[in-house]
Each structure stands twice: as structure tokens, then as C-alpha cells.
């Protein structure tokens with residue numbers, strides 16, 4: 159073939175054509191994952207939009223099977239689904255709707271330096287394109303920007319050759335909602351509960367976003383409600399300019415060409431953060447460039463010297479008000495709400511920087527099975543065969559990963575968070591761990607990275623890239639959480655053995671008192687002697703310290719900040735978080751018919767040791783499956799709720815009161 163013939167075949171490839179062929183890069187590699195990706199893109203957009211507009215988000219997700227002219231089948235057998243996501247956000251202006259939903263790489267977040275769930279401008283239009291590819295159906299959008307504005311209904315598809323929208327329908331409609339957006343997609347998919355399912359993703363979303371009210375209508379006809387447990391929006395992150403350290407040489411050249419400033423000094427001071435006019439002059443002087451030079455005239459060697467000078471100049475770290483971390487209280491609240499355990503803790507690291515981008519790492523732990531399970535007799539351990547490793551059969555910890563509050567369910571082993579969990583020496587904290595494996599469970603390890611730009615390993619945003627600075631911060635957060643767990647476990651172990659000794663003493667006290675009484679001819683003040691002997695037994699077995707460690711005094715977990723300890727006696731630590739948490743999710747088959755479930759008043763131990771009646775969930779409609787359901791979903795493959803709502807209503811909620819009775 160000649161160059162001319164080859165030249166005749168060479169043509170531009172549109173971004174939509176590229177991603178149609180490479181849809182796996184966007185998270186559409188198999189029908190199950192594709193279903194989750196579509197839900198995720200739409201929900202992320204809804205939450206971003208609500209938060210940016212200062213609205214407490216209320217999001218409804220509806221998954222329905224589509225028969226497509228065939229006999230209806232069970233959701234687990236269905237191959238086609240309709241996904242509808244509705245929000246109470248600011249809506250989208252009419253002119254933008256076609257491009258937002260039917261043009262790849264079009265969005266409001268890519269060019270900003272501000273923390274948000276979306277960052278690439280590809281998510282929802284890619285989901286629409288996947289629907290178009292697998293079912294031929296357009297994306298259906300309703301949007302309304304306020305009660306006085308009309309609601310607009312659109313049906314749009316992508317012209318993949320041009321990466322431009324095709325509008326099939328555009329009309330005003332009556333819509334009951336005063337404001338918000340509704341997106342409906344019809345896609346090929348597979349619905350299966352368990353690990354990495356839509357159900358799990360929504361559950362984990364509710365852990366990291368306690369300010370969101372989420373209602374989920376499953377394809378099986380259930381309605382799960384994840385109530386709002388935090389009634390304030392997270393602080394709105396500010397937009398920042400790029401930090402000079404994070405700019406690569408090519409990017410600097412481009413910025414020099416594009417800037418609106420007339421001088422290099424002006425450019426440095428106005429297009430970057432943390433560069434004052436004085437510092438800009440200093441950089442110019444060190445780079446031997448006149449501050450008054452036109453930015454466009456700084457080229458070749460001069461530009462390279464300027465770049466190197468910037469990298470070697472001492473510049474303050476970027477501001478961190480562009481990031482809004484979840485916070486220790488909210489993490490604790492989310493973990494306590496969803497996972498049944500005995501010890502919970504949360505750590506927020508101070509801000510750090512990678513490639514000029516500020517970021518914050520947060521970690522949390524939920525350890526144990528809950529006091530009810532822990533109280534059950536342990537199975538006698540079977541002797542090990544030669545060479546057999548005890549660790550092989552033990553349950554492993556579960557890692558739940560988040561980036562900018564979005565749960566990451568795929569590509570765990572490629573993620574910096576997971577690698578940091580593996581490289582942490584959990585044995586130092588009293589948890590067994592086989593070489594190169596996760597620590598032993600039952601334990602849930604929570605890791606969150608919040609940043610203006612999360613370095614994902616691919617466009618499908620499933621794993622965080624392995625930058626040294628990020629790895630280091632995650633490790634430090636995990637170590638602190640692990641250290642607290644170690645303190646808790648050591649104290650508990652010591653207390654348990656002292657308590658066993660005390661019980662043995664107590665067992666003999668009756669006998670000893672009776673014998674003494676016999677010797678004294680029945681004239682002994684037996685009650686007084688008993689009391690004295692009990693006192694001696696208590697002081698010989700750790701006294702108050704043992705009681706404290708076993709949660710019998712309600713004194714709180716000394717030296718364990720941002721932690722909750724759950725014992726058979728009650729809750730200690732950040733009890734106000736437990737009181738705030740009304741339980742989740744509420745599950746019913748048909749919301750219209752299901753009776754509200756009122757959570758009983760619960761008893762929470764306060765730090766002073768008094769037992770107070772709390773109003774947790776008082777008068778609210780709260781689901782009885784509560785944390786147990788959540789825990790099942792988080793620890794195992796079991797679905798988080800059963801289909802029959804009626805028996806659930808009779809079961810007492812797993813409240814602190816239930817814990818107390820145990």
C-alpha cells in the first residue's frame with residue numbers, strides 16, 4: 159500500500175466513536191457493572207448539583223425491568239432495565255440539556271479546581287450512549303429550574319460520528335416537582351444483589367453522605383429508604399487556582415499563551431494560587447526574566463528557566479477550603495448506622511498535597527460482630543495439621559473505599575487505599591494477618607480520599623492511583639485507627655481475664671461465708687462478710703478499671719478520641735452520634751400499605767454513667783432491619799433486606815436498648 163492510499167484512509171476519530179469501541183474504559187464492560195455505572199453517574203450528578211446549589215439532597219432511584227415485548231421475567235433473569243433517578247436539585251437550563259446528556263466530554267466540573275464527585279464531563283452522556291448502543295432508546299430528561307419555571311421534557315441521543323446531540327423530543331410538560339431533574343435510561347443490564355451491586359453501592363453512599371435522603375425502589379418491588387441523619391450540608395468547597403508546583407512544563411507553556419495578563423509577573427500572581435505580586439517579582443528576578451515581559455514572549459529556554467525556578471522557589475501549600483472532608487463525626491455516624499460492631503473509630507488527616515493538588519485522607523474502622531454475637535460461645539478451635547495456617551480459614555476484613563464521597567466497588571487491588579491497608583502491620587494492633595493478606599475480620603475498614611482532582615487509574619473512576627504522597631497519608635490514617643483499635647482490644651482482653659478471675663472468687667464467696675458462719679455457730683453477720691469479700695475480689699481483679707474496660711461504668715473510652723464502644727451494657731464514647739442515628743434503611747414492599755415502624759425508646763449510657771432515655775427515632779417511621787441488614791450487606795453476599803415487610807415489623811429494632819437487654 160502506498161502512502162497516498164494509506165493517507166486516503168486516515169481520518170479523525172470522534173471521542174464518542176472511540177468510547178463506543180472502548181466502553182469498558184468507562185465502566186460498561188459487563189451488564190451487571192454497566193447497570194451500576196449508570197445509577198452511579200446519575201446519582202453522583204444529582205448530589206453534586208444539589209450541594210452546589212445549597213440544597214439538602216433528596217434523591218430517588220427506581221430500577222425496573224423492561225419486558226420489551228416478551229413475557230415478564232424475574233429481576234434476576236431480566237436483561238433490560240429502566241433506570242430513573244430524580245433529584246430536588248437546581249435543574250438544568252433548557253438549552254444545555256441536549257449537550258449535557260448527549261455529548262461526551264461536556265460538563266461544568268472539568269476546568270474547575272473544586273472538589274466534586276464528577277470531574278470529567280463524560281459520565282451521564284456515556285451512560286446515555288451505552289443505553290443507545292444496547293437498547294436503541296434515547297435518554298429521557300425532565301428538568302425544572304424553579305416553581306415559576308416550566309418543566310421541560312427532552313428525548314436525546316448522541317450522533318456518535320460527530321459527538322453532537324440529536325434531539326428527538328422537546329416539549330413543556332406538567333411536573334409535580336417544583337424543581338429538580340429526572341433522568342431515565344433504558345439499558346441492557348443484569349441485576350444481582352451482593353458484592354459490587356447497585357444495592358451495596360447505594361448503602362455505602364448513604365454511609366459517606368449522611369446529609370442525603372435516598373429512596374431506592376428495587377426491581378423486586380421493595381422500597382428502601384436511607385433517611386437523612388445529618389441535617390446540614392457539608393461546607394461548600396471553594397474553587398481554587400492551580401498551585402505552581404502541580405503544573406507540568408507543557409501546561410505552563412499553554413497557560414503563558416492563553417493568559418489574559420499582560421505581564422509575566424501579573425500572570426504568575428493572578429493565574430496561580432499562593433503567588434503574591436512580591437513573590438511573582440522574586441520568581442522573575444531569579445529566572446532572569448523581566449517582570450514586564452509579555453507572557454506570550456516567554457518561550458524556549460526562558461520558559462524552561464522560569465519553570466525550573468518556580469519548582470525550586472519556596473511557595474506556601476495550596477489552600478484547603480476547596481476540599482470538604484466527611485469529618486470524623488459523620489464517618490462514625492455512618493459506620494455505626496450501617497455496621498454492627500463492638501468498636502468504631504474515625505480519623506481525619508490534616509490536608510496534604512500531591513502534584514500541587516490538595517487532598518485529605520480519612521479512615522474509619524468498625525470492628526467486631528456486636529456484643530450479642532460476641533457473647534455466644536466460640537467454637538473450639540480444631541488442632542492444625544502440620545504446615546496448616548490458622549489464617550487461611552479466618553474471615554478477612556472488608557475494605558470500603560471512597561473518592562470524593564463516592565463508593566468505589568471495582569478494581570480494589572489496583573487502588574492505593576487497598577495497597578495501604580495490605581501494607582499496614584495489623585498484628586501490631588492485636589489483629590491477626592497472614593502475609594500479604596488483609597487483616598482478619600470481622601472488621602470493616604473505611605478509607606476516603608477527598609481532593610479537587612482524584613487521580614483515578616482510568617476514566618471509569620474505580621481505583622485511586624498510587625502516588626507516594628497519597629499512599630503515605632492513607633497509611634498514617636490507618637495506623638492511627640489501628641492504634642486505637644489496639645488500645646481497645648488490649649484493654650478488653652485484660653479486663654476479660656480479670657473479670658473471669660473475679661467470677662471465680664465470687665463463686666467461692668458463698669461457700670466461704672457459709673463455712674465461716676458454721677464455725678461461728680451461725681452468729682456471723684453473713685451479708686456484711688459477703689459484701690467485704692466482694693470488695694476484696696473486685697479490688698484484686700482490676701477494680702474500677704476492669705469495670706470501665708468492660709463498659710460497666712459508662713465512663714467512656716479513655717484515650718480513644720472519635721470512637722464508639724458497644725458492649726452488652728450499652729454504648730460509650732461519642733454517644734450523641736448513636737443517639738442521632740435513627741437507623742437505616744427503612745424497607746417496605748409497598749410504601750402505601752406498609753405501616754410505619756416506630757423505633758422503641760432506647761437507653762444510652764452517658765459519660766457520667768447515668769442511663770438516659772433517648773428519643774432516637776421517636777415517632778419516626780424507621781425500618782426494623784436496621785444495622786443488621788446493613789451489616790449483612792457489608793460483610794457478606796446476602797441481600798440487605800428480605801422481601802416480606804410484615805415479619806420485619808414485628809422484630810424489635812436492633813437498638814441500643816436491644817443491646818442492653820442482651
Ligand SMILES: Nc1ncnc2c1ncn2[C@@H]1O[C@H](COP(=O)(O)OP(=O)(O)OP(=O)(O)O)[C@@H](O)[C@H]1O
Nearest residue numbers: 203207258265266267276277278279280281282339
Ligand atoms: N441532575 C443534574 N442536575 C444539574 N446538573 C446536572 C445534572 N446532571 C448533570 N448535570 C450537569 O451536566 C454536566 C455533565 O455531567 P457528566 O456526568 O457527563 O459529567 P461530570 O459529572 O461533570 O463528570 P464525570 O464524567 O466525572 O461524571 C455536569 O458537569 C453538570 O453540570
